Amino acid sequence: MDRHDDFREFVLARQQALMRTAYLLTGDAHLAEDLLQSVLVKVAGQWYKLAKDGNPEAYTRRALVNQYISWRRRPRPELPSADPPERGTSYDDAALDRIVLRQALAKLTPKQRAVIVLRYWEDLTEAQTAEALGCSPGTVKSQAHHALARLRTLAPELADLLSDPEIEEVAR
Template identity: 80%
Template structure:
């Protein structure tokens, strides 16, 4: 037996959920993969202690958020292509809402985006979000308030908070 017993099973069981969280944080599939990979390397280093003493999923989620917030490199804008797409793509209304919301999320600060992802996608309580971010519940409340206000300003067509929460899910 090694000190890493259970790590493979943990990754296999939680990889999709962790990847979704990483994607929602970064807004980019490749950056999400990089983020998750770097976090899982650190989790593997601490696995014996986590498996023995802690909640590995909560630790991993917190590590994802912390690593995301601390990243200095993050492309802020997509580069336009000189060539238009070969065929037109039709989107349903829900898909368009997700595109609009994703672009609005890209314009939030990293901490605001992390709060939105944890509160509305991960469905964490304010206290759980505060623990994941290492801040107070009051900070979570104010960051949520400011982030939702910014989202409303950036995407007025998603004005209703309940609609915005549905799109986030």
């Protein structure tokens, strides 16, 4: 048995979920692949210690978020983006909502976007999200509240999709 078999099994079992997280963070399939690959290289180097002492999935998720935030700090050329198509086209409402939401997510700060992705798409608890981001659950709550408020401002047509009574109750 090869010493890397456990790592291969982990990657095979969790690759799709980790790729989804990377895609939701970056908003681009190619960047998500690059992000996941760079993180998995780092995880492979720490695998013996992680497999023995830690939670490799939580470590990998946190490494994805940290690497994403690090990448966002680097200056890069601004890419033009197309406006979503008008409602009269053949796109269904769900597809339009996804386009608008993706564009609005791209305008959030990296940490706000990470909180939204981990908390709502990955369906992590506040404690798990806080652990993944290395912050307190209170920070997760406030970041989620501010991010949802900003998303409602950026994409008012999605307001019904962006309501979270739990966060709104805590914020009052």
